Amino acid sequence: MALVRFISSRKLPLLFFSRNVAAHVDQFELGSLRAFFSTQKLIGDEPVLVRDFIHTALYDPKHGYFSQRSRSVGVLERSIKFNQLEGRKAYMKLLEKVYKQSDISWFTPVELFKPWYAHGIAEAILRTTNLSVPLKIYEIGGGSGICAKGVLDYIMLNAPERIYNNMSYTSIEISPSLAKIQKETVAQVGSHLSKFRVECRDASDLSGWRNVEQQPCWVIMLEVLDNLPHDLVYSKSQVSPWMEVLVENKPESEALSELYKPLEDPLIKRCIDVVELEDEPVSRPKEIWSKLFPKPRRSWLPTGCLKLLEVLHEKLPKMSLIASDFSFLPDVKVPGERAPLVSTKKDGCSSDYSSYLEAKGDADIFFPTDFWLLERMDHYCSGWRKVEKDGSPSKKGRKRRTLTLDTSAFMDEFGLPSKTRTKDGYNPLLDDFKNTKFYLSVPTHNTK
Numbered sequence: 502m503a504l505v506r507f508i509s510s511r512k513l514p515l516l517f518f519s520r521n522v523a524a525h526v527d528q529f530e531l532g533s534l535r536a537f538f539s540t541q542k543l544i545g546d547e548p549v550l551v552r553d554f555i556h557t558a559l560y561d562p563k564h565g566y567f568s569q570r571s572r573s574v575g576v577l578e579r580s581i582k583f584n585q586l587e588g589r590k591a592y593m594k595l596l597e598k599v600y601k602q603s604d605i606s607w608f609t610p611v612e613l614f615k616p617w618y619a620h621g622i623a624e625a626i627l628r629t630t631n632l633s634v635p636l637k638i639y640e641i642g643g644g645s646g647i648c649a650k651g652v653l654d655y656i657m658l659n660a661p662e663r664i665y666n667n668m669s670y671t672s673i674e675i676s677p678s679l680a681k682i683q684k685e686t687v688a689q690v691g692s693h694l695s696k697f698r699v700e701c702r703d704a705s706d707l708s709g710w711r712n713v714e715q716q717p718c719w720v721i722m723l724e725v726l727d728n729l730p731h732d733l734v735y736s737k738s739q740v741s742p743w744m745e746v747l748v749e750n751k752p753e754s755e756a757l758s759e760l761y762k763p764l765e766d767p768l769i770k771r772c773i774d775v776v777e778l779e780d781e782p783v784s785r786p787k788e789i790w791s792k793l794f795p796k797p798r799r800s801w802l803p804t805g806c807l808k809l810l811e812v813l814h815e816k817l818p819k820m821s822l823i824a825s826d827f828s829f830l831p832d833v834k835v836p837g838e839r840a841p842l843v844s845t846k847k848d849g850c851s852s853d854y855s856s857y858l859e860a861k862g863d864a865d866i867f868f869p870t871d872f873w874l875l876e877r878m879d880h881y882c883s884g885w886r887k888v889e890k891d892g893s894p895s896k897k898g899r900k901r902r903t904l905t906l907d908t909s910a911f912m913d914e915f916g917l918p919s920k921t922r923t924k925d926g927y928n929p930l931l932d933d934f935k936n937t938k939f940y941l942s943v944p945t946h947n948t949k
Contacts, residue, residue, distance in 0.1 A: 548747035552730035564862045575608040588925035611648045619651020621916030636668040637718035641704045642725045643672035646683030653693045670697045673704040705809040710816035722824040727867040729805030736798040757858045772802040799837030814882040821943040826870040828938045841868045872905045904941045908934035
């Protein structure tokens with residue numbers, strides 16, 4: 502089943518377009534970029550990298566997309582009783598009612614399927630963690646705190662008492678308003694408060710991880726990767742070198758345009774190294790063909806994800822990771838490999854742009870996650886797949902055990918599918934998440 506975008510023939514955002522609004526903003530240094538927003542001008546006089554433009558269009562404090570939609574993360578008053586619904590039609594009707602009653606645009610899966618979604622994550626952690634040491638959990642972008650509460654609830658009820666009593670759960674949250682909501686959510690169970698804390702900071706800022714003990718821990722990231730800034734690189738042909746793309750505002754034109762320059766940015770270079778780590782050399786026939794029929798290439802690079810993973814591996818080298826996100830997005834009009842969906846909502850209906858440059862603070866920009874590339878970046882940042890000076894791949898550092906599962910397979914294995922099943926057997930958690938996956942990564946003691 503393809504990703505659903507309609508309810509009762511109306512274009513409404515469903516759980517697939519879940520947004521942890523402002524919860525996982527990756528605050529790149531914008532330097533002298535202090536964008537002056539209007540319908541015509543988004544950037545200053547100097548060209549900026551695409552990742553900085555995206556960051557500004559989404560997160561500018563006054564005019565960014567999420568700042569203008571400050572309704573934050575949607576919170577359901579009560580859990581949905583799936584077992585009382587007749588089937589898919591009844592579920593869709595309920596969702597439509599919930600969205601009409603709510604003043605927000607998106608609900609996260611962990612909210613729609615509370616507490617069962619978080620319970621599945623908690624079970625995965627309990628099955629794979631070393632319970633001989635105190636359990637430490639970090640969550641990046643904790644939203645309303647419903648995941649934290651669900652995980653703490655499950656461990657309190659299902660793990661040995663000593664595990665719950667000695668554990669800690671830290672939310673890395675950049676939004677002060679969301680941090681407050683998280684504390685209120687977790688405080689619904691009094692005993693959780695001594696184990697839970699919120700740190701208001703950017704998880705990708707290395708300086709924020711001061712005085713962190715490098716002990717075994719878990720890091721949870723739910724719908725975080727899709728809104729991390731990406732860079733764009735361009736090549737004139739199949740064998741031409743990549744060029745980094747910048748966005749500029751030409752005085753003679755009201756429209757923004759792209760500027761191509763030779764690769765200089767270190768983060769972009771590192772990301773390309775990972776992407777092309779095992780690519781085969783260009784063959785002679787392919788080189789000839791590309792000269793006869795040159796075809797421009799555009800590739801979106803998850804530089805925000807790479808930066809975050811680099812920080813996590815440096816500060817938490819013994820971490821285990823569990824992340825979930827979109828594996829593909831439908832109806833993407835923006836060109837390029839791993840291109841984003843640029844979507845806006847007006848009068849209750851969604852519409853998509855064909856260029857990211859059209860996003861002027863009125864559109865969400867979110868990306869599919871290439872889970873194969875995510876695994877490669879994970880190994881790279883752990884030190885196992887870095888590139889030596891002579892260009893050969895290094896296998897120093899600790900290799901990691903990784904597993905990518907469809908959401909349905911993950912919940913079948915770790916969750917309680919019977920809790921989200923309707924009377925006729927329809928199960929939205931298993932049946933409707935064909936475009937989302939879970940990624941699990943744990944360290945090993947291998948150094949070979």
